[in-house]
Amino acid sequence: MxxxxxxPVLDRIDAELPAALDRLMTLLRIPSISTxxxxxxxCARTADWLAEDLKSLGIDAAPRPTTGHPMVVGHGQDAGPHLLFYGHYDVQPVDPLDQWKTPPFEPEMQETTHGKVIRGRGASDDKGQLMTFVEACRAWKAVHGSLPAQITFFFEGEExxxxxxxxxxMKEHAADLTADIALIxxxxxxxxxxxxxASQLRGMLKDEFTITGPRIDLHSGHYGGPALNPLKEIARIVASFHDADGRVAVEGFYEGVDEISDELKRQWENSGFDERTYLESVGFTQSHGEAGYSTLEQQWxxxxxxxxxxxxxxxxxxxxTVIPSxxxxxxxxxxxxxxxxxxxRQKIRAHVAAQLSPDxxxxxxxxxxxxxxxxMNTDRPEFEAARQALTDEWNREAVLVGxxxxxxxxxxxxxxxxxxAMLIGFAKDDDAIHSPNExxxxxxxxxGIRSWARVLAALSA
Structure with missing residues (x-):
């Protein structure tokens, strides 16, 4: 229905696109490098700018101090479901500067073979994406005088x-930030x-170990042969991490890992992902991961x-000529x-310990x-409502991805x-985020603005 x-909201977005681009350009000119x-x-100036922009929409917004850079929190007082929108206003450093074709904080509109782009640090990650939601709200407010939902805005400056x-x-201000669902x-x-x-995001575990053999570096002529060489030892241990099919050989490694559903696999297979281009872009002729799984399954x-x-x-x-310690x-x-x-972590450490040679x-x-x-809890009705809204805007079935x-x-x-949380973004793989010429x-x-307008309509229907 x-x-x-x-x-009328979509018409307003189309008519006001030049003004929206001007606002984004202004935001991109502020070098909010958080590190x-x-x-x-x-960073403080960027937080102030965003708070003032939200205030222009009638949002009760202000920068909130932290031990680092400020957070921006704003509350709309409109009726409807309570949604929280998160984005971050800080950006990556620009090094190496000599590889930028234009100054990173002097954004430009450029024509390319694939259409117009906005070139500058933060254009994609994450100022441009953040502003797609703000501009959708601006259009709703201009047309109807109110937002279609109760919205909390939460902008971070240290991502x-x-x-x-x-x-x-978040712990200190939990009551101020909790909503029905978060949009990212x-x-x-x-x-x-x-x-x-995005329906699932991989987690992360980091670790580092050192193998010690002799108490000092040794002359390879005097000790070559009888000495335990830590480089040989660590190479053997590293090789033991995987079997011949690319499967991790650490006992119990796959505990908690489930196979994806047939429906999710169908969406991934019909997502338009070009495996050959993905691999060839970095010099590969084939996938080198776990046998029996597609490139997308290996990645997601x-x-x-x-x-x-x-x-x-x-x-x-x-x-x-040294045998290292x-x-x-x-x-x-x-x-x-x-x-x-x-x-x-304990399983990996136990695996390494079991491989150690004497000494x-x-x-x-x-x-x-x-x-x-x-x-993500994709059984929530908001996911299907948003998926249909995105499908309507892009005239292409929206997919749940990893x-x-x-x-x-x-x-x-x-x-x-x-x-x-529900994560919806409009960046492209060639946006060069974190790199020169973003x-x-x-x-x-x-x-993206039109998409958020549709999503807001769908979630507040």
Whole structure:
């Protein structure tokens, strides 16, 4: 059934697109690099700008102080379901600056072979995405004088620097932030023109270990043969992490891992994802992951154990005939389903201990960093309502997708506020987020605004 409230809102969005782009350009000019103390004032200035913009919509908004950069919290007093919208206003550093074709904080509208793009740091991650929701609300307010739902706006200023203030802030202000459901716009579409709702995000486990053999580096002529070489030892242990089919060989590693449903697999298979392009873009001719699973399944619904760093001995120019005293390894695991990072850490450490040769000793890093996967409650009716709204806007079936990376805020909403989250984003894989020459397609911005307008209509029907 068509919502009579919606058409004039969509018309308003189309007519006001130039003004919306101007506002985004203004926001992009502020260098809100959260990890660099030299830009603390810029982060505060960005928070002030966003609060003032929300106030122009009649939202009771203000920057909230934290031990780091401010959070922006705003409340609309309209009737309807209570929705919380989250985005982050901070951006990544711009290094290496010499690889930018235009100044990163002097955004430009550019013509490309695939259409117009907005070029500048933060265009896609996450200022452009954040503003798609704000502009949808602006259009609703202009047309109807009110928003279609009770909306809480929550903008973070430290997402790109590890969110050190986020958990304490959420705990302290839980009553101020809790809503019926959280909406997050910090994700991408599975392929161009295919609207996507993230249904699961992989978690993360990090660890690091050192293998020690001899108490000092040894002359390879005097000790070569009888000596235990930590580099050989650590290479053998690393090789034992996987079997010949790419499956992780750590006992109990797959505890808590479930197979995806046939319906979800159907959506992924019909999402328009181009496996060949995905692999060839980084120089591969085939997938090298766990046998028996598609590339998307390996990326979204299967856990991994990756070796991120492996080093030891002499690494300078020329040769040094040494048997090193130590060798080092950094690993990360991407987690899915109900995998417990703390239990998994113990399993991996037990596996390494069981592989050790006599006279080899292992020491582990003490920084226990890990977070479980986030699995969205897609049985909630809001997911199907939003999926249909996105399908109507893009004229292409919207799909529930997984994400290979992690967005911790989705898990925090559940763990701290007992609130489910729905992640909808309009970025593209070639947006070069975190890299030089970041961009956001004007189509993503325009249709993103229209999409949120439709989603708001659907969730408030």
């Amino acid at each position: 068509t919502d009579a409230r919606l058409d 660099d103390p030299a830009h603390a004032e810029d 790109e620097s590890g969110s050190p203030s986020l958990i304490p802030f 716009c910090d994700t991408s579409m599975v392929s161009p023109g295919v609207p996507s709702i 619904s299967r856990p991994t154990l990756e070796v991120n760093g492996l080093w030891g001995g002499y690494m300078g120019p020329g040769s040094k 130590q060798a080092h390894c950094k690993i990360t695991c991407r987690l899915v389903g109900d995998m417990d990072p703390d239990k998994l 080899a000793k292992v020491t582990w890093d003490g920084d226990l960093d890990g977070a479980p996967a986030a699995v 994400m290979g990376g992690s967005i911790p805020i989705a898990g925090y909403f559940k763990d701290i506020l007992d609130m489910d 961009k956001y397609d004007v189509e993503s911005f325009h249709k």
